[in-house]
Amino acid sequence: MPSSRPQANIRNFCIIAHIDHGKSTLADRLIEITGAVEARQMRNQVLDRMDLERERGITIKMAAVRLNYQADDGQDYELNLIDTPGHVDFTYEVSRSLAACEGAVLVVDAVQGVEAQTLANVNLALNNKLHIIPVINKIDLPAADPERVKKEIEETLLIDSSECLQASAKQGIGIEAILEAIVHRTPAPTGSPEAPLRAMVFDSHFDPYLGIIAYVRVVDGTLRPGMRIRMMASGFETEVDGVGVFRPEMVSADDLATGQVGFVHAGIKQIGDCRVGDTMTDAARPAAGPLPGYKQVKPMVFCGLYPVNGDDFPELREALERLQLNDGALSYEPETSAALSFGFRCGFLGLLHSEIIQERLEREFNLELVATSPSVVYRVTLTDGTVVQIDNPARWPETGRILLVEEPYVLSTILAPTSSIGACMDLCTERRGVFRSMEHTGPDRVLIIWELPLAEILMDFFDTLKSRTRGYASFDYDFLGYRPGDLNKVDIRINGEPVDALSFITHRDRAYTRGKAVAAKLKEVLPRQLFEIRIQAAIGSRVIAAEGVRALRKNVIAKCYGGDITRKRKLLEKQKEGKKRMKSVGRVEIPQEAFLSVLRVGNE
Amino acid sequence: MTSANLPVRPTSKADTGDLGIYIHIPFCVRKCPYCDFVTGPAGEQEREAYIAALISEIRGNPSRGAGAKTVYFGGGTPSELNTGQLESVLRAVGDVFEIEPGAECTIECNPGTVDLPKLRRLRGVGFNRISLGVQSFKDPLLSFLGRIHNAAEARQAFHWIREAGFDNLTADLIFGIPGQSLGDWREDLEELLALRPEHLSLYCLTIEAKTEFGRLKELGRLSDIDEDLAAGMFELAMDMTADAGYSQYEISNYALPGRESRHNLVYWRNEPYLGFGLSAASYLNGARWTNTASRADYLEQNRRGSVVRCGEERLEPRRALGEEIMLRLRLSEGFSITGVSRRWGIDAEQLYEHTLLDLEEDRLVERDEDTVRLTRRGRLVASSVCAQFL
Numbered sequence: 003m004p005s006s007r008p009q010a011n012i013r014n015f016c017i018i019a020h021i022d023h024g025k026s027t028l029a030d031r032l033i034e035i036t037g038a039v040e041a042r043q044m045r046n047q048v049l050d051r052m053d054l055e056r057e058r059g060i061t062i063k064m065a066a067v068r069l070n071y072q073a074d075d076g077q078d079y080e081l082n083l084i085d086t087p088g089h090v091d092f093t094y095e096v097s098r099s100l101a102a103c104e105g106a107v108l109v110v111d112a113v114q115g116v117e118a119q120t121l122a123n124v125n126l127a128l129n130n131k132l133h134i135i136p137v138i139n140k141i142d143l144p145a146a147d148p149e150r151v152k153k154e155i156e157e158t159l160l161i162d163s164s165e166c167l168q169a170s171a172k173q174g175i176g177i178e179a180i181l182e183a184i185v186h187r188t189p190a191p192t193g194s195p196e197a198p199l200r201a202m203v204f205d206s207h208f209d210p211y212l213g214i215i216a217y218v219r220v221v222d223g224t225l226r227p228g229m230r231i232r233m234m235a236s237g238f239e240t241e242v243d244g245v246g247v248f249r250p251e252m253v254s255a256d257d258l259a260t261g262q263v264g265f266v267h268a269g270i271k272q273i274g275d276c277r278v279g280d281t282m283t284d285a286a287r288p289a290a291g292p293l294p295g296y297k298q299v300k301p302m303v304f305c306g307l308y309p310v311n312g313d314d315f316p317e318l319r320e321a322l323e324r325l326q327l328n329d330g331a332l333s334y335e336p337e338t339s340a341a342l343s344f345g346f347r348c349g350f351l352g353l354l355h356s357e358i359i360q361e362r363l364e365r366e367f368n369l370e371l372v373a374t375s376p377s378v379v380y381r382v383t384l385t386d387g388t389v390v391q392i393d394n395p396a397r398w399p400e401t402g403r404i405l406l407v408e409e410p411y412v413l414s415t416i417l418a419p420t421s422s423i424g425a426c427m428d429l430c431t432e433r434r435g436v437f438r439s440m441e442h443t444g445p446d447r448v449l450i451i452w453e454l455p456l457a458e459i460l461m462d463f464f465d466t467l468k469s470r471t472r473g474y475a476s477f478d479y480d481f482l483g484y485r486p487g488d489l490n491k492v493d494i495r496i497n498g499e500p501v502d503a504l505s506f507i508t509h510r511d512r513a514y515t516r517g518k519a520v521a522a523k524l525k526e527v528l529p530r531q532l533f534e535i536r537i538q539a540a541i542g543s544r545v546i547a548a549e550g551v552r553a554l555r556k557n558v559i560a561k562c563y564g565g566d567i568t569r570k571r572k573l574l575e576k577q578k579e580g581k582k583r584m585k586s587v588g589r590v591e592i593p594q595e596a597f598l599s600v601l602r603v604g605n606e
Numbered sequence: 607m608t609s610a611n612l613p614v615r616p617t618s619k620a621d622t623g624d625l626g627i628y629i630h631i632p633f634c635v636r637k638c639p640y641c642d643f644v645t646g647p648a649g650e651q652e653r654e655a656y657i658a659a660l661i662s663e664i665r666g667n668p669s670r671g672a673g674a675k676t677v678y679f680g681g682g683t684p685s686e687l688n689t690g691q692l693e694s695v696l697r698a699v700g701d702v703f704e705i706e707p708g709a710e711c712t713i714e715c716n717p718g719t720v721d722l723p724k725l726r727r728l729r730g731v732g733f734n735r736i737s738l739g740v741q742s743f744k745d746p747l748l749s750f751l752g753r754i755h756n757a758a759e760a761r762q763a764f765h766w767i768r769e770a771g772f773d774n775l776t777a778d779l780i781f782g783i784p785g786q787s788l789g790d791w792r793e794d795l796e797e798l799l800a801l802r803p804e805h806l807s808l809y810c811l812t813i814e815a816k817t818e819f820g821r822l823k824e825l826g827r828l829s830d831i832d833e834d835l836a837a838g839m840f841e842l843a844m845d846m847t848a849d850a851g852y853s854q855y856e857i858s859n860y861a862l863p864g865r866e867s868r869h870n871l872v873y874w875r876n877e878p879y880l881g882f883g884l885s886a887a888s889y890l891n892g893a894r895w896t897n898t899a900s901r902a903d904y905l906e907q908n909r910r911g912s913v914v915r916c917g918e919e920r921l922e923p924r925r926a927l928g929e930e931i932m933l934r935l936r937l938s939e940g941f942s943i944t945g946v947s948r949r950w951g952i953d954a955e956q957l958y959e960h961t962l963l964d965l966e967e968d969r970l971v972e973r974d975e976d977t978v979r980l981t982r983r984g985r986l987v988a989s990s991v992c993a994q995f996l
Contacts, residue, residue: 530833532965532968532970532987532990532991533968553968554833554987554990555833555834555837555986555987556810556833556834556836556837556840556986556987557986557987557988557989557990558810558840558857558985558986558987558988558989559812559988559989560809560810560812560857560858565626565628565873565879565881565886565887565888565889566885566887566896567873567887567889567894567929567933568887568894568896568917568919570932571929571932571996573989574932574989574992574993574996575993575996577989577990577993578993578994578996589964
C-alpha cells in the first residue's frame with residue numbers, strides 16, 4: 003500500500019514528443035531507475051499496454067504510473083507519469099491527460115529536430131499551462147546535432163534553450179537530471195483538500211470483473227471507497243468500490259488525495275456513463291461546477307466494415323461491443339449493402355483510429371474485414387431548410403433536394419525541408435487546400451500552414467506527402483470548421499445497377515478522376531461474362547466515366563475426355579461453384595477479390 | 607466375377623440394345639507434351655500382358671449378349687499394336703457382344719505408325735473407319751507438339767488409307783497452338799479439306815495441369831494463346847468447313863452428310879457405353895464409372911478376375927438432367943425440352959425458365975418450339991452456357 007506524501011511532494015507530469023522521438027523509451031528508463039519495475043521484469047516500453055502499440059511503436063491508449071523518487075535534496079517525491087497518445091486523432095484525449103499534469107517533459111530527437119507533432123503537442127501543453135522541460139534525446143547517435151536542435155527549440159517553439167537537457171534514453175544517459183528537473187521545475191499540485199471532491203477522468207479501460215476502471219486526477223478533495231459519486235456531465239451516480247494507483251500494475255489504496263493520480267472502480271458498465279473529461283464529484287457534497295474542458299468527442303471519419311465471410315457478422319458485433327468498452331470514441335450501427343450484405347457503419351476520430359480499430363478486429367478477433375471508402379460527416383442543407391448530417395453515401399439526398407453542402411476543414415501544419423516546399427505546395431493545391439502561411443524555422447526547414455478539407459486528408463494524404471518529400475515532412479492537423487463545397491455523390495453502376503458499396507462523395511473537381519479510376523479498375527478485374535458489361539461512374543443521371551468489358555468470346559472444352567463425362571461435368575461444376583462465392587450485381591458476378599481491389603482503389 | 611462387379615439394377619433392354627464399346631490402348635511411341643490420357647511407351651512383354659488382361663476384362667463382362675453399334679479403339683496409339691493383338695481384342699468383343707451388322711468400327715492411327723500393308727490388315731480384321739491424328743500440316747508445329755510424325759507422313763498415310771479401301775476417314779487438327787497464326791490455321795484447314803475426309807475433329811489446344819505443357823505453363827514458360835485469336839480460329843474453322851459442305855454436328859466435330867461419328871453421338875446423346883482397358887469410362891443404367899488408371903492395379907484386378915469400378919456415381923434426377931443438357935447442347939440438334947423432362951421426370955421448362963430467357967436474350971441459345979440449340983456465338987462459349995444448367 004503506497005504511503006501518501008504531502009501534496010507539496012507530488013509531481014504530475016507527462017512526456018510529449020513527435021512519433022519515434024523516444025517517448026516510450028524514456029518512460030521505461032524513468033520507471034526502471036525509480037524501481038517501479040525491476041529491471042529484469044521490464045519488458046521494453048512498459049507503458050504501451052497493447053501488443054499492437056508495441057508493434058507499431060506508437061502509443062494508442064494512455065497509462066499512468068506512480069514513481070517514488072528520492073531527490074538530491076534528500077526528500078521523497080511521488081512522481082505521477084501520465085502517458086499520452088502521440089497522434090492527432092486523439093487530440094482531445096491528449097488534452098485531458100495534459101490537463102491532469104502540471105509539467106511536461108518535451109522529448110525532441112537530436113537528429114530529426116522539431117517536427118509537426120512536437121509543435122502541436124507544445125501548443126497543447128502551453129494551452130494547459132504546463133511547465134515544459136525540453137529534453138534533447140538520442141544524443142548518442144552519430145548524426146546527433148544537439149546545438150542545431152537547441153536552436154530549433156528556441157526559434158520554433160520559443161522555449162529558452164538554456165533549459166534544455168541532453169539525454170539518451172536508450173543508453174540511460176541524463177536520466178537522473180531529468181528526474182531532478184521534474185522535481186525542481188514542475189510546480190506541485192495546487193487543489194484544495196478541504197473543497198468538495200473534483201476528480202477529472204482522463205482515461206479508462208474495461209475490466210471484465212470490475213467494470214470500467216476510470217483513470218483520474220484528483221483536483222480537489224479526496225476520493226475514498228464507499229463514497230457515492232456523481233459524474234457531473236453524464237449525471238450518473240454510483241458508489242466507489244475501490245481506488246488505487248498504477249505501479250504500473252494496479253495496486254489498491256485507501257484513498258486518492260488532492261493532487262494524486264490513480265484509478266477508481268465503481269461498477270460502471272457503460273463507457274458513456276464515465277467519459278473522458280468528465281468531473282467526478284461527491285454526490286453528498288457536490289462541487290459548485292465541473293472542471294473546465296469537457297466535451298463529448300464526435301467521430302470524424304466513417305466507413306462501413308463488413309465481414310468477408312457473412313457468417314462472421316455476430317462475431318463482428320461482439321468484437322465492436324468489446325472494443326467500445328475501452329474506446330468511447332468508437333461508434334457503430336448496423337447497415338446493409340446489396341453487394342456486401344451485413345455490416346456496420348463505424349465512426350472514428352480519424353484515419354489512424356480507424357486503422358487501429360480495423361487492425362485490432364482482424365488481429366485480436368480473427369475477423370477478415372472489408373472496409374468501404376472512408377467518409378467525413380457532411381452537413382447538407384435541404385431545400386426545405388432542414389439540415390442533415392450525412393456520413394454515408396447511401397444516405398445522400400437526391401440532387402434536387404440539396405440546397406447547400408458543407409464539409410469539414412482542418413488547419414494543417416507541415417514541417418518540411420526547404421527543398422520540398424514545391425512538392426508540399428503542389429500536394430495541398432491538388433487537395434483543394436487554401437494556403438495560409440509559411441515561415442522558415444531554421445536554415446533549411448520551413449513551416450507551412452494550409453487549410454484542407456478533411457476528406458482530402460483521408461485519401462492517402464500523409465503517405466503521398468511522405469513519398470514526395472522523401473520522408474522528411476511531418477504533418478499534423480486540427481479541426482477548423484465546416485465550409486461549403488461543390489460536393490457530389492458519385493455512383494458506380496454496372497449494367498445500370500448502382501453498386502452501393504462503391505459509391506462515394508467527392509468534390510466536383512475530383513469526381514472525374516476518381517470515377518474514372520474506379521471504373522478502370524473494375525474493367526481490369528471483372529472477369530468476362532457471357533454478355534457485355536457496361537461500367538459507369540455517374541453523378542445523378544450524368545455519366546462522367548464509362549468503361550466496358552466485352553463479352554466472353556471463347557470458353558469451350560474441346561475434348562470429350564474419352565467418354566469420361568463425369569470429369570467434364572465436374573470441371574464445369576467447379577466453374578459454377580466458384581461463382582457462388584461471388585457478389586452479384588444484377589446478372590454480373592463479381593469475384594470477392596475483384597471487389598476488394600476496387601475498394602482499395604476507391605480508398606486511395 | 608464377384609457380386610461387387612454386377613450392375614446394381616438388372617440390365618434393361620433399352621440400355622443394352624445399342625451400346626458403344628470403347629477400348630483403351632495405353633501405348634504410344636512417345637507421350638505428347640499436351641496429352642493427359644493414360645498412355646505411355648511400353649515394351650512388347652508389357653503389351654502382351656495388357657492385351658491378355660484386356661481380353662479377360664471383356665470376356666468377363668456381365669453384359670454378355672448385349673448389342674453393340676460402335677466399337678472404338680482409342681489411346682494412346684492403338685495402331686502401335688500388331689494386327690494379331692488387335693484382332694484378338696476385336697474377336698473378344700465380337701464373342702461377348704452382338705455387334706450389329708454395319709456397326710462403326712474405328713481405330714485411331716498415328717501417321718508415323720502405319721503403312722499400306724498394315725492398313726490393309728486393319729481393314730482385314732474388321733475396322734471400317736480410321737481416325738488419323740494429323741494435328742497439323744506444319745512441321746514446326748508438329749515438332750512443338752512433340753508428334754512423332756511429320757506433315758509428309760500424314761499426307762502419305764492419307765493416301766494409303768484410301769488405297770487400303772477405307773471409305774470412312776476422320777482426321778484431327780489442333781488449333782490454338784502457341785506460335786500458330788490465323789494464316790497457319792487457314793492453310794492447315796485448306797489442306798485437310800482438300801483431302802476430303804468424311805469427318806473432321808478440330809480441337810483447341812488445352813494446356814492440362816498434369817502434362818509437360820502444364821508444367822511449363824506453371825513455370826511461366828508457356829501460356830494459353832489469346833482468347834480472341836482462339837475464338838477467331840474457331841470461327842474460321844466453322845466458316846471454312848461449312849463452305850466445304852461439312853456440317854458442324856457437334857462443337858468440335860464436322861462431317862459430310864451421313865458421316866457423323868456414331869460413337870461420338872453415343873456420348874453426346876447420353877446413351878450407354880462400356881469402356882474396357884486402363885482408365886476407360888463406362889455409362890450403363892444411369893451409372894458412370896471408370897477403370898483404374900494404374901497399370902499395375904489393372905493387371906492385378908484382372909488376375910483376380912474382376913475389374914473394380916472407380917468413382918462410380920449415379921446422379922439424382924436433377925443433376926442427371928443437367929448433365930444430359932450439358933451433353934446434348936454440344937450437338938447442333940440441341941435438346942428437346944419435353945424429351946429431357948420426360949426422361950428425368952422433372953419439368954425442365956419450369957426449372958430453367960430464367961436461364962433460358964437470359965441465354966436467349968444474350969443470343970447464346972435459340973429456341974424453336976421445344977428444341978433448344980446453341981447459336982454460333984453460344985458454341986464459342988459452350989462451357990459457360992452448359993454450366994448454367996448444372
